[in-house]
Amino acid sequence: MVVWTHYTEFVPVQTYKLVHIERDRPGQVIITMNYPDDSKVEDLTKTHGLPHKTSLDSETQTWILEERAGQDGLVQTHAEIKASFSGKILSGAVSKILSKAFHERIDSRFKLLETAVLPRTAEAITYDGQVKPIIDGYCVGCHQSGGIAPFALNSYEQVKRYGTAIIDAVASGRMPPSAPHQIAEHPLKYDFSISPDKLETLRAWVKAGSPMGDAAIAGTPLPIQRPSITRVDKTMGMATPYTVKAGSKDEYRCFIMGEPTSDEFYVTGYRVRSSNKALVHHVALFAFDPEYSDIVSEMDAKDSDIGYPCFGAPSTEDNQNLPSRLLGVSTFPSANFTFPQGTGIFIKPGTRIVLQMHYSVHGSEEAVSREDQTQIDLQIEKKVDKPLLTPFFSKIEWITDGEMKIPAGQKKVIHSFSQDPLENTPFIWSKGEMSFEKGIHLYGVYPHQHLLGKGLRFWKEDAKGKKEMLFDNWGNYRFHFQWSFEYEKPIVIAPGEKLGLECLWDNSAGNQPTLHGAPKKPQDVAWGEGTNEEMCVMILTVSES
Template identity: 30%
Template sequence: MIDLLAFPLLLAAVPRAPVYSTDVAPILLQNCAGCHHAGEVAPFPLTTYEDAKKRAKLIAEVTRTRYMPPWQPSGPPHHYAGERRLSDVQIATLAKWAEVGAPEGNPAKTPPVPAYSDGWKLGPPDLTVALPKPFTIPAEGGDVYECFTVPMNLAKTRYLRAFEFRPSNRKAVHHAILFTDHSRVKLDASYPCFGTIGTLPSAGLGGWSPGNGPTRMYEDAEITVEQGSRLIAQVHYHPSGKEEQDQWQVGLYFTDKAPSKHVADVGLSSKLIDIPAGEAHYVVRDHFVLPIAVYAVGVIPHAHYVCRGMHGWATLPDGRKIDLLTIKDWNFSWQDQYRYSKPILLPEDTRVEMEFVYDNSDANPRNPHRPAQRVTWGAGVEDEMAGLHIQAIPVHMEELSELGKALWGKVMRSVGGSFYRLPATPPQ
């Protein structure tokens, strides 16, 4: 939405007769071309004047509605690293350009198209783990969620500082989430999986989605990968109308220095999900009071198709509220993991909370059931989940176990309904 109060200011900043070369190209090359270039996920390139001119009106429309660039969180601007959000001035410039007939301006002034290399962005990896043989994505049918387990064959324990996921077929892969696993749990080399990966992994490494480059671990909180570990990749594929193949690779970057910090997963979640057919506003809540001071460094939401929106926030001991994540129009397809642009200090006794809203009516375009049916908690495509994982680094590392104990207590209370029942949270 364009902020009307800022309108006079906004108008002053928007060129009266914007041209491609100096006004529009810088916006598109910086914010769109990463996905909109040959071989990438988006259906057409947006790297030349001709590409943009043909679609000037559509570009104005998809940016006005903030459908593009894909970016789900609202909340305060510059809250997250790598935020994909156009400013109001940029949106108004694209609108004005379409309105005045999409002129080119002086082509000599058009900035160069960034060089998109096919190589590893962080240089040659210390270890490359590749899918041993290509995976076939059927031409038709629903989305495919496949988990792959690949041995890493490490000669010794290593500390992972970064990874880059590279599909061989960028058009087919919608997103991937990577884990390491050091257990002896028997898992097939490849198996269908949707809401969970079907085992408790040793570590979550983070996710990849189109338009994102390598993922770096938090500084001094590299991930310990023990000898004998395997990599588990949960990959979401999108049937394209013709049979496709993908043989992804992951480049892993290690350091020899053992980490001095650890990222704890402060998980808010609920299994108490039972949504009657037709219920358009079903709310699921959870909260947790932090026993120690932490820095919140990132947040990972999880829900399926019936979920419409989610809100996570922290209430500090002094009453101040901090937005942790607000997604008003949740779209499972653009699942992402978010990092704060600056760590957020949450003192001891901060209450972190989540509220997820579900629309199980026929009016929800993403409802997998036609007509609507009762939906309950579960890991399947037709079930629902509610999870908000706050990535937290203790301010004083020696207090980590205290946080761990409190989180464990929370888990025990939620599964131990038969011998201990928490009082229902009063509605707020």
């Protein structure tokens, strides 16, 4: 293996800084240096007659040193290196200026083996420089102090402690949960899937000993978080606090947010404010049109406590398929959602806004508060350039005729279909007054299955049957981690083009939900809203073309 390390003689104080010291094997020491600019690197190499690449794209030069024969081992060498600094070496990362004494000691103990200039992608990787932006962007939303995840990743010490586990979870696809596979032709905005190059950065950092770096020159945050609303125009909320039932690790419950709306407006974004963020896993916001207001009130009245149980859709099991419109899905603690600029969803007077809460309890009964009272802040407009709808796309025969059979014990079950959306009954049910005769602009998608679901593929198909993949999280779907996804640019579905949907399930004994403390026995499953039933739905965010 080629190991990049650095060795040179005394150079003026302002020239460079030591970044990292480590061992590669007995008899070698690895030293990585950072230079302020490439011209000084070139000057140094010319001065000392050392090999140098003329085309530089890096601030890091590294050389290989080998301990001279007859000298003591590396323990003493490290002690001498440390002694040459005015400060301490912390976690293998240093930003103290080297002294002349350091070079004299190194020169007496080592001989030069090899030298090279690293490309920029291989420069010294540190927590502050490269790793923290990745962890903050992809992990800290859940893994933070007081957050829903079982441990925090807010600090260098925490990330270093779990470094190997983080790499394993990302490489296996378990984290980030339900992350979609990247499709180059249709990139997702705020994409939270960790790309292979970022995974390699994490691997290289752990392999290098997890150096800290310098917080003063921290890396740039990654632009993957959905922006928050910029103002609050309307606030709704739970009338009284709700206490999650004792013994429940995961509870799904719906709450009516205040009285029916009194005027018409467009929702362009929202923010959810929970009084107990550690209890809330994710939220989904729905709108029931005025004609269903009485049914929503009846569902709420049947339960003696505030709200009513709801799994999957925002309705009770005796009101399956009650039409509703999805406004968005967000995870805590960053429960913000904004629609694309210039768009919004129309809300009629008399609409009931319902918030579905996924409460997830970690820890003992005594250690975790189970009370929550959540409020939502809406950002609204009276007019928008492009009114949006959120129709759902699925096969009607799965819903009405029981065609979506998932036999007990089968590990791999697949159902798929394709159809013109304007001929698709579920789409027609929920498209409202929009005609889409000139085509559809697809802004985003929300994939949905239940507990046995393992992934969805979604595509468009031209008249010759050629498929163009639009979304794919095959093998990565997890019911308890559901997300809405927005495309960088709207996708045009031309008149006559079909949409296709394919779903994967695992109904084997090893993939059963827990019931009363034990895995449930596999049973035949078909379409339904209940916990023991399944779905294959793609909810679309669309406008007229």
